[in-house]
Amino acid sequence: MSSRLFxxxxxxxxxxxxxxxxxxxxxxxxxxxxxLDAAIVxxxxxxxxxxxxxxxxxxxxxxxxGMIVINSIEKARLxxxxxxxxxxxxxxxxxxxLFLGFALMAGxxxxxxxxxxLKYVVPGYEFxxxxxxxxxxxxxSLIMLSTVVLWVSQNxxxxxxxxxxx
Amino acid sequence: xxxxGLKTIIALSFVLAIGFLLVILSSALYGQYSPLLVVAxxxxxxxxxxxxxxxxxxxxxxxxxxxxxxxGVLDLGRFLTGFLVTMGIALPAVLAHADVIQWGAMAMxxxxxxxxxxxxxxxxxxxxxxxxx
Numbered sequence: 453m454s455s456r457l458f459x460x461x462x463x464x465x466x467x468x469x470x471x472x473x474x475x476x477x478x479x480x481x482x483x484x485x486x487x488l489d490a491a492i493v494x495x496x497x498x499x500x501x502x503x504x505x506x507x508x509x510x511x512x513x514x515x516x517x518g519m520i521v522i523n524s525i526e527k528a529r530l531x532x533x534x535x536x537x538x539x540x541x542x543x544x545x546x547x548x549x550l551f552l553g554f555a556l557m558a559g560x561x562x563x564x565x566x567x568x569x570l571k572y573v574v575p576g577y578e579f580x581x582x583x584x585x586x587x588x589x590x591x592x593s594l595i596m597l598s599t600v601v602l603w604v605s606q607n608x609x610x611x612x613x614x615x616x617x618x
Numbered sequence: 619x620x621x622x623g624l625k626t627i628i629a630l631s632f633v634l635a636i637g638f639l640l641v642i643l644s645s646a647l648y649g650q651y652s653p654l655l656v657v658a659x660x661x662x663x664x665x666x667x668x669x670x671x672x673x674x675x676x677x678x679x680x681x682x683x684x685x686x687x688x689x690g691v692l693d694l695g696r697f698l699t700g701f702l703v704t705m706g707i708a709l710p711a712v713l714a715h716a717d718v719i720q721w722g723a724m725a726m727x728x729x730x731x732x733x734x735x736x737x738x739x740x741x742x743x744x745x746x747x748x749x750x751x
Contacts, residue, residue: 473693477700485708489715497717606693 472605476598480519483594487512490587500581507571508588511563515595518556523602525550557596564592626744634737640730644710644723652713653727656706660735663702664742670695706731 463471487508494504525546568585638657645651674692707728714724 470696473696474700477697478704480697481701481704481708485705485712489708489712492712492716492718495716497715602693602697 469605472601476602476605479594479598479601483591483598484512484516486587486594487591490584490591494584500577502572502577502581502584504584508567508584511560511567511588511592512595513560514556514563515560515592518553518558518560519595519599521549521553521556522599523606525553527606557599561589561592561596564588630737630741630744633733637730637733637737640726640733644719644726644730648720648723650719650723653710653719653723656709656727656731657734659702659706659709660731660738663699663706663735664738666695666698666702668695703735706735 490508491504494502564585568589572582572585641653641657644653670691674689710719710724710727710731713719714721719727
């Protein structure tokens with residue numbers, strides 16, 4: 453590649469995309485294990501009577517479901533001007549499902565903050581117990597970040613293919 | 619690709635043996651055998667990638683439908699591989715934080731696991747030419 457803009461070689465779009473998908477999986481694992489860490493510490497090395505119960509699990513379950521829904525959608529369906537064989541355009545279906553996914557994910561993050569505030573901050577617990585709530589918020593944020601990274605890196609590829617096609 | 623000779627195989631097997639030694643020591647020294655799970659994690663880590671890339675290549679053989687479905691399958695494999703690699707680091711940390719294993723056992727099992735996974739990666743990098751097609 454002789455006619456490149458910068459003096460140092462930039463990674464190609466496919467390499468960036470591969471790296472993005474790998475790091476998305478890593479971020480997802482980090483989020484899951486942050487939460488599982490809270491649950492396992494609550495079971496094995498707990499300093500107080502407060503435990504991680506099913507209420508703490510609900511936000512993470514919502515976030516994971518939202519991530520599955522968001523990333524299962526075929527991205528080509530989202531644009532309204534895409535040509536559709538079935539007469540009317542089906543973009544609204546994809547947008548509805550995408551909205552459901554984002555609502556699940558935002559609900560998960562908001563729910564984790566809610567659990568942190570209502571279960572741990574308002575009763576005034578100190579830090580070893582407060583960690584359960586903080587880990588919940590961190591886990592949900594990491595799952596959301598992982599979704600964003602996966603989404604962005606999958607859209608990289610579309611652009612790349614588009615450039616190839618032209 | 620660098621040329622893979624006999625020395626490479628010997629060095630890789632030494633590194634693999636050191637990795638297994640560290641993981642087994644981290645379990646046996648403290649009498650708590652849960653760090654052995656790290657070995658299973660790292661052995662399973664390249665598996666989704668391999669399965670999905672093979673599936674995607676067979677999927678693309680007929681040029682009828684070379685859409686984004688195959689790339690979705692590839693992405694799933696990469697996602698799971700990244701998940702498993704991070705899990706191999708996170709699992710001993712979680713066990714150590716929960717006082718199931720000691721912190722020294724955590725350090726040894728993480729380093730040993732990374733050595734094992736690095737060996738697998740280096741082996742596939744060196745010998746991909748011969749095994750492909």
